[in-house]
Amino acid sequence: MRPLIVIGNWKMNGSLASNASWIKTVCRGMEQGMPAGRQYSVCVPAPYLSQCHGLIQECSLAFMSLGAQDVSAYTAGAYTGEISAAMLKELGCTYVIVGHSERRQFHHESDGLVAEKALQVLDNGMTPVICVGESADERNSGREIEVVRGQISKQVAVLQDRLADCLIAYEPVWAIGTGKFASAQVAQDMHRAIRLQLAEFDEDVASHVGILYGGSVKPDNAVELFAMPDIDGGLIGGASLNPQDFLAICQA
Numbered sequence: 001m002r003p004l005i006v007i008g009n010w011k012m013n014g015s016l017a018s019n020a021s022w023i024k025t026v027c028r029g030m031e032q033g034m035p036a037g038r039q040y041s042v043c044v045p046a047p048y049l050s051q052c053h054g055l056i057q058e059c060s061l062a063f064m065s066l067g068a069q070d071v072s073a074y075t076a077g078a079y080t081g082e083i084s085a086a087m088l089k090e091l092g093c094t095y096v097i098v099g100h101s102e103r104r105q106f107h108h109e110s111d112g113l114v115a116e117k118a119l120q121v122l123d124n125g126m127t128p129v130i131c132v133g134e135s136a137d138e139r140n141s142g143r144e145i146e147v148v149r150g151q152i153s154k155q156v157a158v159l160q161d162r163l164a165d166c167l168i169a170y171e172p173v174w175a176i177g178t179g180k181f182a183s184a185q186v187a188q189d190m191h192r193a194i195r196l197q198l199a200e201f202d203e204d205v206a207s208h209v210g211i212l213y214g215g216s217v218k219p220d221n222a223v224e225l226f227a228m229p230d231i232d233g234g235l236i237g238g239a240s241l242n243p244q245d246f247l248a249i250c251q252a
């Protein structure tokens, strides 16, 4: 049985004051009781990891953890501006997003680089959240399965059995920050296609991997999305900035 996992992604938002208020509000809300067997996390900008780790630790909620939004593909050395997986581990991260479509689009990250980053995360005892998804043009031309299969096949080739310890986030680019979300059935169809592709490699890996949906998840569409058999939770962008909306999605 795969646990439901809800991960917030603040992207490049936050401040020392607003982070503290967000974490206190969310922790207070979670202390009132959450559905059993779920995991929650929030991926914050790197400069705030230390602050947020301290605040999350103070809450002492076993099901709430910290995550990062990106990582270097290198272990250590002369890579100015990069942040290694070992550093993220030391700062208390449990999850690390890799290959988010914004990194692919604005920083030209390839599937190969994304897989190398995922390896770094795994080697340091954390869980990579590997993002895949098609653009509007790719879906409109009927190529969405082919595109996502291509992204997944590179991860399979590099990560092999270690994919069982990863999460995959299906995030259709046309749904990110646009308010247009994939209907629960459209998302389920893609999640199923991803799981079947993983089963071609190894059925055990396919049944273990959590596949999260991301793209305009809100409190009012989360229930239907999370009820789908191959949707194991969500990666929440815009709605995670509001602690009440994030809590509502976590409870969906």
Ligand SMILES: O=C[C@H](O)COP(=O)(O)O
Pocket (backbone or CB within 6 Å): 009, 100, 171, 175, 176, 177, 178, 179, 214, 215, 216, 217, 235, 236, 237, 238, 239
């Ligand atoms: O990482 C999160 C995704 O990019 C989704 O963002 P969004 O919920 O603002 O559409």
